[in-house]
Amino acid sequence: METENTIRRLKTVEGHLRGVIRMVEEDTYCIDVIRQIQAIEAALNKVSSQILEGHLNSCVTTAIQGNDKKERERVLKEITEVFEMSTKV
Amino acid sequence: METENTIRRLKTVEGHLRGVIRMVEEDTYCIDVIRQIQAIEAALNKVSSQILEGHLNSCVTTAIQGNDKKERERVLKEITEVFEMSTKV
């Protein structure tokens, strides 16, 4: 169900993106195009946050409660990595 | 030609996004999905920068060299606005 929600949101973004392509084809005012691209990015950020939330409550929790130290370190390292990347895009 | 370049880039992003939707449908590891979404956002940032560059060299230059003070103020205010928004998405 969470997956369906993610797919639905990403398909909405896809529709939004196709709309932006049409705007460029129709020679819409540049600033309006940039604003729509920024709206798409905000929507994508929201999707990423929701995926991360699901991930923390499933895989990460399982790994940390498990006995595999390497696996625990791996899942936590990934969280730091996507956090750091999120400050760059 | 610049417009065609923008459309081509946005269509590449659209293909990338469809790939991400497929990844979610096929239950790909969450972190890999998040990383792909971040790659899409980086690509969209690049497109926005290029659109802005074109805008500065056309509309903004024309407006600033023109005699309409209101219009000059308007185009410059928009630049500040999209800059400020870019720090938020």
Add this chain to the structure above:
Amino acid sequence: METENTIRRLKTVEGHLRGVIRMVEEDTYCIDVIRQIQAIEAALNKVSSQILEGHLNSCVTTAIQGNDKKERERVLKEITEVFEMSTKV
């Protein structure tokens, strides 16, 4: 006067940053420290936007209304560059 406003804002950020250093020294809860650092970044973004606004209304306007093509190109290129960087920090 605009310069004074910028200096005042940056000094407020400096005070905020010193507060964060104190928080770390006093072993404040990590998440609260991260939130304060994010608040500082939001404040810095605001300062950057205001500096850019002033720059557009002074140097950029003068350059674009001037006769030096190289200079016009230079100031516009810089705007695109700081815009692009703003999507990365």
Add this chain to the structure above:
Amino acid sequence: METENTIRRLKTVEGHLRGVIRMVEEDTYCIDVIRQIQAIEAALNKVSSQILEGHLNSCVTTAIQGNDKKERERVLKEITEVFEMSTKV
């Protein structure tokens, strides 16, 4: 030791920020000031990532391995929140 490292990094940022204030006082070219502010933000992002890394390996791990469900949910919710905020600043 990790705390000392964080403090040292934040004090470096403080020195950088004081340098930027001086630049504004001395009427340095706007774009150079904006670039230095962006460099400060990149440094702050790095500090946040490191604090988050430490937090994941201590508090978060302890909470998830513990028996308090509310506490587990709380620490995970906070991670999602700072991640989401990181996409906005």
